[in-house]
Amino acid sequence: MEFAIEQSPHIRRKDTLAGMMTDVLIALSPVVIFALIVYQLYAVRNLIVSEVVWVLGEFLYVIGKSLVLGRKDGLPFGEKLQKAIKSYKLTNFLVPTVSAVIFALITPATFWTADYSGLNATSAFVDGYAYLVLVIGSLFGLIVGKLIFGGTGKNPLNPAAAAFVFCKFVFGKRYAVANFSTDAFSWNIGTGATVLKGEYGAASTYSSYNIWDLIIGNTPGLMGETCKIAILLGLVYLLVRHVADWRVVVSFFGTFIVFTLFAGIIIHVNFPDVEVWQYMVYQLLGGGLIFGAVYMITDPVTMPLTRPDRVLYGMLIAICVVFFRLFGRGQYTHEGMAFSILIVNAVVPFMDYIQKWTTNRYDLKHIIVLVAVPVVFLGIVLLTLGLQLSAGASSSSSSSSANLSTGGTTKGLQIISSFINL
Amino acid sequence: MILKTRAIRCNKAELCRIPATTLDPEPFIFIPLTNTRCAKAELSIKEGDQVYVGETIGLRHGAFFDQPILSTVSGIYQGLEKHGYRNGKVIDYLKIQNDKKDTLDPSIHERTDEDIAKLTKDQITDIVKAKALVGLGGSSFPTYVKFQTKNPIKYILINGIECEPFLTSDHRFMVEHADEILGGIKIMQQAFACEDARICFKGVYTELVDFWNDYLAKNPVKGVSISLMDNYYPQGWETAMIKKAVGVDVPSGHLPSEYGVINFNVATAAGVYFAVKKDLPVLDREVSVYGEGIKHPSNYVVRIGTPFKTLIEKSGGYVDEKNDDKILIVGGPMMGGTIPNDDCVVSPTVTSLLIQKQYRGAEEPCIRCGSCVYSCPVGLEPVTIMRAMRPDWPFKVSEKYVKSLNVMKCMECGLCTYSCTSKIPLLSIIREAKLIARKK
Numbered sequence: 079m080e081f082a083i084e085q086s087p088h089i090r091r092k093d094t095l096a097g098m099m100t101d102v103l104i105a106l107s108p109v110v111i112f113a114l115i116v117y118q119l120y121a122v123r124n125l126i127v128s129e130v131v132w133v134l135g136e137f138l139y140v141i142g143k144s145l146v147l148g149r150k151d152g153l154p155f156g157e158k159l160q161k162a163i164k165s166y167k168l169t170n171f172l173v174p175t176v177s178a179v180i181f182a183l184i185t186p187a188t189f190w191t192a193d194y195s196g197l198n199a200t201s202a203f204v205d206g207y208a209y210l211v212l213v214i215g216s217l218f219g220l221i222v223g224k225l226i227f228g229g230t231g232k233n234p235l236n237p238a239a240a241a242f243v244f245c246k247f248v249f250g251k252r253y254a255v256a257n258f259s260t261d262a263f264s265w266n267i268g269t270g271a272t273v274l275k276g277e278y279g280a281a282s283t284y285s286s287y288n289i290w291d292l293i294i295g296n297t298p299g300l301m302g303e304t305c306k307i308a309i310l311l312g313l314v315y316l317l318v319r320h321v322a323d324w325r326v327v328v329s330f331f332g333t334f335i336v337f338t339l340f341a342g343i344i345i346h347v348n349f350p351d352v353e354v355w356q357y358m359v360y361q362l363l364g365g366g367l368i369f370g371a372v373y374m375i376t377d378p379v380t381m382p383l384t385r386p387d388r389v390l391y392g393m394l395i396a397i398c399v400v401f402f403r404l405f406g407r408g409q410y411t412h413e414g415m416a417f418s419i420l421i422v423n424a425v426v427p428f429m430d431y432i433q434k435w436t437t438n439r440y441d442l443k444h445i446i447v448l449v450a451v452p453v454v455f456l457g458i459v460l461l462t463l464g465l466q467l468s469a470g471a472s473s474s475s476s477s478s479s480a481n482l483s484t485g486g487t488t489k490g491l492q493i494i495s496s497f498i499n500l
Numbered sequence: 501m502i503l504k505t506r507a508i509r510c511n512k513a514e515l516c517r518i519p520a521t522t523l524d525p526e527p528f529i530f531i532p533l534t535n536t537r538c539a540k541a542e543l544s545i546k547e548g549d550q551v552y553v554g555e556t557i558g559l560r561h562g563a564f565f566d567q568p569i570l571s572t573v574s575g576i577y578q579g580l581e582k583h584g585y586r587n588g589k590v591i592d593y594l595k596i597q598n599d600k601k602d603t604l605d606p607s608i609h610e611r612t613d614e615d616i617a618k619l620t621k622d623q624i625t626d627i628v629k630a631k632a633l634v635g636l637g638g639s640s641f642p643t644y645v646k647f648q649t650k651n652p653i654k655y656i657l658i659n660g661i662e663c664e665p666f667l668t669s670d671h672r673f674m675v676e677h678a679d680e681i682l683g684g685i686k687i688m689q690q691a692f693a694c695e696d697a698r699i700c701f702k703g704v705y706t707e708l709v710d711f712w713n714d715y716l717a718k719n720p721v722k723g724v725s726i727s728l729m730d731n732y733y734p735q736g737w738e739t740a741m742i743k744k745a746v747g748v749d750v751p752s753g754h755l756p757s758e759y760g761v762i763n764f765n766v767a768t769a770a771g772v773y774f775a776v777k778k779d780l781p782v783l784d785r786e787v788s789v790y791g792e793g794i795k796h797p798s799n800y801v802v803r804i805g806t807p808f809k810t811l812i813e814k815s816g817g818y819v820d821e822k823n824d825d826k827i828l829i830v831g832g833p834m835m836g837g838t839i840p841n842d843d844c845v846v847s848p849t850v851t852s853l854l855i856q857k858q859y860r861g862a863e864e865p866c867i868r869c870g871s872c873v874y875s876c877p878v879g880l881e882p883v884t885i886m887r888a889m890r891p892d893w894p895f896k897v898s899e900k901y902v903k904s905l906n907v908m909k910c911m912e913c914g915l916c917t918y919s920c921t922s923k924i925p926l927l928s929i930i931r932e933a934k935l936i937a938r939k940k
């Protein structure tokens with residue numbers, strides 16, 4: 079009997095790329111459900127528009143690529159088209175869907191009106207500006223973030239983060255980070271106050287939110303990032319299914335917690351009524367930190383390849399976020415997480431390319447770097463923060479102390495809020 | 501999945517319990533004239549001559565060594581015939597009509613224990629060389645070359661790990677030929693002047709562990725002990741085994757004997773016993789026939805030179821014979837090669853035949869999950885090699901870059917391809933990279 083010829087090995091592990099991407103979508107589902115419950119039609123609009131643009135863009139890319147590559151085959155156009163459609167696979171649908179859902183969840187539900195007088199109160203599907211933002215952002219993320227590098231798996235930058243940061247720059251002024259009002263949504267008991275309104279150092283939003291509000295998502299914020307319980311459910315699923323590398327997640331949270339605890343100590347010394355743990359917890363739960371840490375930094379495409387590099391990757395992102403959070407000014411600190419991801423993504427190719435550095439073992443050089451990087455940066459952070467606080471206290475003591483004392487009862491929380499950016 | 505592959509799941513525990521059936525030697529036995537290591541050969545017999553079991557009937561010439569050709573049955577030599585070899589090529593075979601008497605060659609005399617005790621290391625080496633003993637784990641590396649080492653040996657390791665999924669022939673061999681294995685170890689202890697001999701096999705096979713504990717309690721030999729191994733692939737790789745058994749790290753490109761360790765397969769140990777005690781070459785071999793393409797998977801003990809077709813008939817034949825998308829693997833599913841048809845013959849290094857469906861999964865784009873990097877036992881980055889060999893559009897393959905990636909360290913265990921989430925044939929790409937790296 080004749081047999082086929084095949085190179086070894088002859089067996090394969092059962093997991094597939096489509097399965098892995100489906101797992102990511104399942105992990106995103108608690109957040110999507112939360113967004114659908116709270117933001118209703120706004121969430122539906124964001125998800126549909128974003129999904130259509132990403133998937134359609136990828137479809138056209140796959141068809142176009144196949145036609146361009148096959149232009150010299152000499153086949154009639156009909157057959158070429160059939161061949162092109164055959165080259166579109168399930169993963170070409172699932173991979174952009176993941177990016178589309180993440181981008182939809184980090185796009186605001188409502189936008190400021192053109193004269194910045196308030197949030198656009200029109201119903202979800204009438205707001206033309208929202209469509210503009212979603213379509214332009216999705217196209218940027220898809221084309222510049224992914225396709226020009228060669229499609230799935232070749233992008234150095236996280237497409238969703240790139241799209242988010244692009245939108246933030248282009249549409250920044252009307253991009254409402256906190257955007258739900260009491261009359262529109264019964265779930266929310268918070269006010270329409272936003273961090274965008276609150277200037278650095280001023281008494282602002284956090285005095286009205288306790289930790290429980292932050293955990294269940296009863297705060298203003300982007301659609302996906304508020305409900306920490308939903309996100310952590312997704313994280314557990316990702317880790318159980320080995321879709322996310324636990325090294326990145328653990329090193330990210332570990333570094334961030336240690337840095338904010340030390341920063342909290344310095345702040346506690348200057349403002350004794352701010353508890354260290356309180357500062358750390360508010361920093362951890364505030365803003366898009368956990369969302370980014372669970373769904374964006376765990377994207378394997380933009381991660382380094384080896385174990386020590388992945389630990390370092392998580393650390394570097396955490397350090398970047400700490401810098402943005404502590405020393406950033408104005409409105410561009412809100413997307414510190416997305417910026418940090420993009421900045422560290424740009425470093426990753428160097429980690430992988432340098433053959434003398436990259437190995438999967440924890441060599442002495444890796445251990446030295448993994449210890450030295452956090453220690454050095456912690457020193458820089460603490461020194462800068464200490465100098466800044468002592469300088470600020472001496473120069474503007476009259477104005478800021480007046481500002482801080484206006485809140486009255488919850489002075490500590492006001493000070494925390496002055497360092498938190500949603 | 502971002503996951504390091506450790507144990508490969510299979511129904512090995514069941515297959516291990518099937519006792520090996522001893523098959524009577526076939527009426528015609530085929531002995532390869534040349535093999536992968538020896539390209540030329542000359543015969544000392546002509547057509548119609550009577551040959552005996554263990555008779556030297558020719559000499560194979562290799563690049564570094566010569567190897568005698570030995571008959572495994574007694575009968576009449578009937579000339580050369582073309583058949584497939586396990587590397588896929590068609591080569592000449594000596595066809596011997598078996599007279600089923602198994603008459604020993606007159607020059608063969610069993611050695612008594614006293615005779616053996618007097619043998620020096622060089623004499624043992626010569627015996628092993630004259631009996632054409634090769635590494636029976638699959639390497640077919642001549643055993644006498646290992647015996648020639650000048651380095652002082654501190655540990656003798658006997659490899660019965662068989663970490664490939666589905667393979668059970670070494671397992672059965674260790675149960676059914678314990679006496680021979682122990683006899684071989686005693687001769688090795690004498691040859692290398694080294695007492696510390698360790699039999700290495702996986703601790704998960706509790707029946708085997710109990711068997712050998714009992715056996716060694718009944719037949720105590722000074723210095724011989726059992727070393728239990730972890731259940732992962734590739735634990736049977738000699739570097740991994742040495743590391744686990746005696747804690748010595750052998751860098752790639754070095755021989756274990758440079759570090760005072762020498763290792764043999766269990767079947768090779770028994771082969772040493774046959775060669776020295778009984779003055780015979782390896783006559784029989786444990787072969788497992790299994791896979792989804794065969795009706796009754798079984799273990800057999802067959803004479804060297806038996807055609808594969810006999811084994812397949814005894815196992816009930818193929819399932820669904822008309823399908824042509826099946827593959828016949830000689831060896832394990834991870835490292836074994838396929839052969840184009842079943843017109844092939846059992847040689848000493850054939851341990852198993854696996855008939856299964858061809859892998860037809862589509863290749864997806866790499867998402868850099870890193871499973872291959874995590875799984876690679878030699879610390880390579882298969883995905884980086886893949887990217888170097890398949891650069892994006894404006895770039896071309898850079899030979900300098902490929903050479904800087906240490907591809908020659910790869911020992912082709914196949915874990916990268918096995919673990920790949922995107923089902924990319926990484927090992928095939930690494931083989932191409934090796935061709936580039938070999939260029940001067």
